[in-house]
Amino acid sequence: MKRLFALAMLFFSLFGSAQVSIPSYTVAVTCKKTTNILFPYRIQKADIGSADVIGHKDPQLENVLFLKAAKKGFAPTNLSVYTTDGKFYSFIVRYEEEPDTLNLSFMPDQKTASPVVDSFMDAQLDSDAAEILSQSSFMHHKSKSEEMKAVLNGIFLMDNLIWIRVLIKNHAELVYSPRTTRFFIRDKKLAKRTAIQESPIEFCWKCPQAPIPGHGKSTLLFAFPSFTLSPEKILILQMEEKNGERAITLSIPSKYLLNTKPLP
Secondary structure: OOOOOOOOHHHHHOOOOOOHHHHEEEEEEOOOOOOEEEEOEEEEEEOOOOEEEEEEEOEEEEEEEEEEEOOOOOEEEEEEEOOOOOEEEEEEEEEOOOOOOEEEOOOOOOOOOOOOOHHHHHHHHHHHHHHHHOOOOOOOOEEEEOOOEEEEEEEEOOOOEEEEEEEEEEEEOOOOEEEEEEEEEEOOOOOOOOOOOEEEEOEEEOOOOOOOOOOOOEEEEEEEEEEOOOEEEEEEEEEEOOOOOOOHHHHHHHHHHHHHHEEO
């Protein structure tokens, strides 16, 4: 019964989701003081719309974003932040000589919030990943290119996240050092003389990606917030080499997402 309920929830998330408007928060910055934004999870990516605003995070405080104005009186700009739990935050950044607030927190309990990464939340994702990596393979969808092979051996549903597990095999003598790994959605059938439309899909968790030795293999695991994929679309994994031209491309049709294995 639990399995049927989990599958029903997955089908609803894939095909029944609607467009949702995401609100933008207003944050003020100045030149001589630092504005701090605290998030419940680690910051995976932050993008500032203008060079007039300087932003950075500390390696030991990966859930805190530090902001400061690069010049006085700049035009309002935007800030986009994506965290490892799959949430997206949008901000309008304005200049103020003396901001009323220098600290903005999205922590669950503001009274006990600490500028330290919430270890429980990140530990939960790490624990889920360990459980999924221990599961037996139940898919075998593969792609080969330039002595490299990618094998999709499982898609799992756990803690409201879609986890995709891929085995990479290196049949060459040379070490394969991944430079970039990305996922995107595009049309299954590409019409002639039509520009290719790619919609990137950001993962909120991934396992450490180490070089793959010659005649070696490595299992990669990625976690995604729920996303839609119609039968006319296809999910693509693309991995490029760091110091070379070998690339791996694995196309994942929507039918594999429908065979997702729910885990408690």
